[in-house]
Amino acid sequence: MGDSAEEGLLSLAQRVVALAKPGEQIEVYASRLEEVDVRAFDGEIESLSSARTAGVGIRVVADGRQGFAYAGALEDSLIAATLADARDNATFATPDEYLGLAVPDGLEPVALDLWDPAIAAMPTTDKVQLALDLEKSVRGSDPRVQQVVSADYGDMQGESAIATSTGISATSRRTLCSLSVSVIAGDDTDRHTGVGFGFGRGPAALDPEAIADDAIERATRLIGAKKVKSSVCTVVLDRRVTSTLLAVIAGALSGEAVVKNRSMFAGRLGESVGVPELVLLDDPTDARSLGASSNDAEGLACRPNLLIDRGMLTRFVYDTTTARRAGTSSTGSAVRGGYATTPSAGCRAVSIAPGTLDQDGVLRAVGDGLFVQSVTGVHSGVNSVSGDFSVGVEGLLIRGGELAAPVQEVTIASTLQRMLMSLVVIGGDVEWLPGVAAAQTVAIDGMSLSGS
Amino acid sequence: MPETTTASEGALIDPDVMERVLGAALEKGGDFAEVFAEDRYATGAALDDGRVEELSSARDRGAGIRVVLGETTGFAHTADLTESGLIAAARAAAAVARDGGPVSVVPFESNRAVRELRVNEVEKSRKIELLARADEAARSIAGSVKQVSASYGDSRRRVLIATSDGLLVSDATIRTRFGVSCVAIGDTGMQTGHESVARTIGFELFDDTDVEDLARVAARRAVTKLSARPAPSGELPLVIASGSGGILFHEACGHGLEADHIVKDASAYAGRLGELVASPLVTLVDDGTVGTEWGTFGIDDEGNHAQRNVLIDHGVLTSYMWDKLRARKEGRTSSGNGRRQSYRHLPMVRMTNTFITNGSDDPEAIVADTPSGVYVARLGGGQVNTATGDFVFGTTEAYLIENGKITEPLRDANLIGNGPEVLSRIDAVAGDFDMCPGTCGKDGQSVPVGCGQPTLRITAVTIGGTAGG
Numbered sequence: 049m050g051d052s053a054e055e056g057l058l059s060l061a062q063r064v065v066a067l068a069k070p071g072e073q074i075e076v077y078a079s080r081l082e083e084v085d086v087r088a089f090d091g092e093i094e095s096l097s098s099a100r101t102a103g104v105g106i107r108v109v110a111d112g113r114q115g116f117a118y119a120g121a122l123e124d125s126l127i128a129a130t131l132a133d134a135r136d137n138a139t140f141a142t143p144d145e146y147l148g149l150a151v152p153d154g155l156e157p158v159a160l161d162l163w164d165p166a167i168a169a170m171p172t173t174d175k176v177q178l179a180l181d182l183e184k185s186v187r188g189s190d191p192r193v194q195q196v197v198s199a200d201y202g203d204m205q206g207e208s209a210i211a212t213s214t215g216i217s218a219t220s221r222r223t224l225c226s227l228s229v230s231v232i233a234g235d236d237t238d239r240h241t242g243v244g245f246g247f248g249r250g251p252a253a254l255d256p257e258a259i260a261d262d263a264i265e266r267a268t269r270l271i272g273a274k275k276v277k278s279s280v281c282t283v284v285l286d287r288r289v290t291s292t293l294l295a296v297i298a299g300a301l302s303g304e305a306v307v308k309n310r311s312m313f314a315g316r317l318g319e320s321v322g323v324p325e326l327v328l329l330d331d332p333t334d335a336r337s338l339g340a341s342s343n344d345a346e347g348l349a350c351r352p353n354l355l356i357d358r359g360m361l362t363r364f365v366y367d368t369t370t371a372r373r374a375g376t377s378s379t380g381s382a383v384r385g386g387y388a389t390t391p392s393a394g395c396r397a398v399s400i401a402p403g404t405l406d407q408d409g410v411l412r413a414v415g416d417g418l419f420v421q422s423v424t425g426v427h428s429g430v431n432s433v434s435g436d437f438s439v440g441v442e443g444l445l446i447r448g449g450e451l452a453a454p455v456q457e458v459t460i461a462s463t464l465q466r467m468l469m470s471l472v473v474i475g476g477d478v479e480w481l482p483g484v485a486a487a488q489t490v491a492i493d494g495m496s497l498s499g500s
Numbered sequence: 501m502p503e504t505t506t507a508s509e510g511a512l513i514d515p516d517v518m519e520r521v522l523g524a525a526l527e528k529g530g531d532f533a534e535v536f537a538e539d540r541y542a543t544g545a546a547l548d549d550g551r552v553e554e555l556s557s558a559r560d561r562g563a564g565i566r567v568v569l570g571e572t573t574g575f576a577h578t579a580d581l582t583e584s585g586l587i588a589a590a591r592a593a594a595a596v597a598r599d600g601g602p603v604s605v606v607p608f609e610s611n612r613a614v615r616e617l618r619v620n621e622v623e624k625s626r627k628i629e630l631l632a633r634a635d636e637a638a639r640s641i642a643g644s645v646k647q648v649s650a651s652y653g654d655s656r657r658r659v660l661i662a663t664s665d666g667l668l669v670s671d672a673t674i675r676t677r678f679g680v681s682c683v684a685i686g687d688t689g690m691q692t693g694h695e696s697v698a699r700t701i702g703f704e705l706f707d708d709t710d711v712e713d714l715a716r717v718a719a720r721r722a723v724t725k726l727s728a729r730p731a732p733s734g735e736l737p738l739v740i741a742s743g744s745g746g747i748l749f750h751e752a753c754g755h756g757l758e759a760d761h762i763v764k765d766a767s768a769y770a771g772r773l774g775e776l777v778a779s780p781l782v783t784l785v786d787d788g789t790v791g792t793e794w795g796t797f798g799i800d801d802e803g804n805h806a807q808r809n810v811l812i813d814h815g816v817l818t819s820y821m822w823d824k825l826r827a828r829k830e831g832r833t834s835s836g837n838g839r840r841q842s843y844r845h846l847p848m849v850r851m852t853n854t855f856i857t858n859g860s861d862d863p864e865a866i867v868a869d870t871p872s873g874v875y876v877a878r879l880g881g882g883q884v885n886t887a888t889g890d891f892v893f894g895t896t897e898a899y900l901i902e903n904g905k906i907t908e909p910l911r912d913a914n915l916i917g918n919g920p921e922v923l924s925r926i927d928a929v930a931g932d933f934d935m936c937p938g939t940c941g942k943d944g945q946s947v948p949v950g951c952g953q954p955t956l957r958i959t960a961v962t963i964g965g966t967a968g969g
Binding site: 090094095096097099100102116117118119120126130133134137140142144172194195232239240275278307309310312390424425427429431433434436439442456457458460461496497498499500 | 545548549550551552553554555556557558559560561562570571572573574575576577578579580592593595596624625628646647649683685689690691692725731733734735764765766768844846880881882883885887888890891892893894911912913914915916917918962963964965966
């Protein structure tokens with residue numbers, strides 16, 4: 049795949065857009081994806097998958113009504129049927145004065161190089177070897193490691209184009225690869241799991257040794273973990289746990305959630321929602337972020353959006369329609385889950401302005417508390433409307449600024465509103481991950497720990 | 501559109517083409533090859549903020565091809581169902597087999613169709629009318645109901661599976677779902693409520709499902725929580741109402757009984773067949789044949805008929821769930837649990853409808869016999885670490901039990917426990933069995949499942965609230 053394929057998607061999109069009738073707006077989003085996934089187990093390739101997929105999503109807006117349809121292929125006959133479906137679907141929606149496609153707003157997109165040609169150049173056998181080598185290195189590493197459940201290498205090369213009858217025309221392309229390993233450590237009566245992973249735009253960014261060490265450390269340091277007594281304590285969130293937490297908070301900062309009364313931040317612009325040290329930025333134009341993008345999902349330029357400034361709620365992120373509904377303009381924040389969904393408003397590259405301490409420094413600053421290595425039940429126990437927060441935790445006690453006894457089968461609980469007002473330390477150890485938010489260690493005061 | 505019966509006609513791929521594609525998949529050797537072809541058409545309608553925001557339609561068609569050689573699986577998929585497109589995918593899947601000579605393909609025994617696709621085309625306006633009725637019913641519950649979203653979805657899926665063992669089988673499945681989510685706003689902040697129905701049938705789902713009832717349940721759930729107090733923190737007895745509590749067993753032990761975890765010794769239940777792993781009151785069944793439940797199907801995604809499998813019989817572990825690959829390895833047959841999200845995914849061991857069977861206790865007596873604890877009327881979802889058996893699940897409607905009576909509503913919280921431990925702490929099981937639909941995610945793939953149980957009590961579970969300690 050290269051420039052010519054990318055242009056192919058754009059001309060396909062433009063060809064369909066040209067079919068717009070008077071009074072009708074059409075948006076066509078077309079994408080192509082090439083993926084390789086390798087899983088190694090017990091010295092063998094467990095599975096090797098290769099895939100090329102493509103699809104098209106079509107929005108039609110007519111008389112203030114929207115219809116959508118998609119197809120998981122780019123054949124002309126399917127595209128014609130999909131356009132017909134979208135047009136028919138539009139006739140059944142409720143007219144909405146705010147509805148409409150994006151129109152160019154004059155802001156030039158920031159040019160970003162998100163494509164590493166090394167992924168296409170790398171032979172599949174080398175990708176397989178990466179997974180096999182990682183599995184082998186962990187299997188022979190530590191007598192406490194009982195099982196290496198799997199070692200996985202995966203990569204993708206994705207290209208997309210968007211065109212509208214309102215003058216939008218944009219393309220983008222990106223690569224991403226990942227390497228991970230999942231281990232079980234301990235003995236038959238006391239088993240613990242640890243996952244190590246790394247991401248990059250190309251294979252050179254992957255560090256197999258660090259990934260292996262991370263998985264082994266996470267599993268082995270939990271050996272002997274016990275439930276502890278319930279208490280109220282300070283927790284230090286491992287940076288990847290913070291990334292999960294920030295993604296939930298970013299969801300509540302979506303203009304879509306706000307205008308529909310589905311966000312704990314609705315009506316709170318200009319109010320203090322966090323500690324004065326909290327500065328929260330969504331900046332998709334920062335190429336360090338693996339969520340970076342030149343254009344949003346409606347084809348407008350992405351731009352930095354300051355969401356919380358020194359604890360004060362300063363901005364929500366909007367796509368075109370939700371912005372109109374809120375009486376403002378798009379913040380270039382349309383996101384979509386590929387060709388199969390319509391755009392909505394969301395963040396791509398959220399991070400907290402970093403402090404100065406690394407993870408050890410944060411532990412020392414806290415002194416006593418609970419270090420949260422991983423959380424479970426985020427989808428069932430965290431509610432970005434009510435703010436209720438309750439998750440399962442594995443981790444270690446913090447005693448005298450050092451990691452101490454391991455802990456399992458406990459929960460931590462609070463509300464998201466209270467947690468933002470109780471951030472006592474913000475770490476400086478930012479790690480850029482794919483998905484909505486970066487990872488960094490933070491400490492939060494006054495959490496309810498439930499155990500025995 | 502008139503109400504007629506239509507379907508996309510004809511075989512997805514001609515049997516002769518299938519045979520040649522399987523031949524190409526095994527031309528460099530291999531133990532087994534399979535072509536899974538799928539044709540899916542889905543429609544959806546969503547109402548939000550008082551408006552029908554969107555109707556959507558989806559067309560998806562393609563084939564996934566796998567080649568198995570020893571412990572290794574090669575997989576490729578394509579949306580190009582021409583012979584040349586399929587052969588290119590077959591050769592990509594065969595990349596894992598490079599040393600052997602060609603392996604012959606067993607001629608197909610018969611072209612067996614499990615079910616034909618019979619669809620009653622339903623006018624889109626009837627789907628929208630359901631949404632509007634749900635919106636109105638939810639808002640009628642209280643002025644505090646400030647937001648309602650309702651969604652309708654249906655899908656028709658035809659599959660054709662051919663293997664180098666001589667299997668050629670086709671099937672068709674129709675699924676329909678409807679859900680309502682509400683936000684209530686009061687002095688204490690905002691609260692949410694959700695309720696849904698989903699079955700493996702067409703629009704006749706609504707012959708005996710009242711969407712207004714469904715909407716009122718969702719709205720009441722949100723409104724009730726406006727006056728809820730924080731959930732307790734610590735270990736307490738738990739009574740779980742029949743139906744959605746089945747998710748607990750899906751997480752607490754279902755996943756741990758999937759053979760892919762067992763053969764890797766990555767489950768707390770590995771090597772424990774014949775042992776007492778739960779209270780003798782517990783009989784756990786996985787059954788893909790139950791009526792029109794959400795996890796019901798004709799054949800699994802490897803061509804095996806859906807089955808009823810008793811996993812735990814009166815507390816004793818009796819069997820695991822198997823797909824073709826893991827069953828082959830152990831020299832046994834699949835239990836009909838090989839499922840995949842779509843042709844783009846490899847099949848793996850998945851649950852169907854997983855439930856605890858009826859006991860003999862009276863549900864009201866169980867509550868009356870609990871001096872203090874928590875009554876869970878609705879569970880939201882959960883997550884398990886199969887290797888350790890530790891799981892969490894979230895409540896979306898729960899109450900305090902005080903002096904044997906259900907009293908004050910509680911805010912949402914997660915509960916945490918260890919599967920084998922919690923199963924041994926079940927000391928009462930009622931006879932009021934019910935089921936509910938869910939979506940199960942595993943290794944990046946989602947499939948529809950059913951969960952169920954009668955009202956039951958667990959003597960102690962850790963509740964992750966903020967009150968007390």
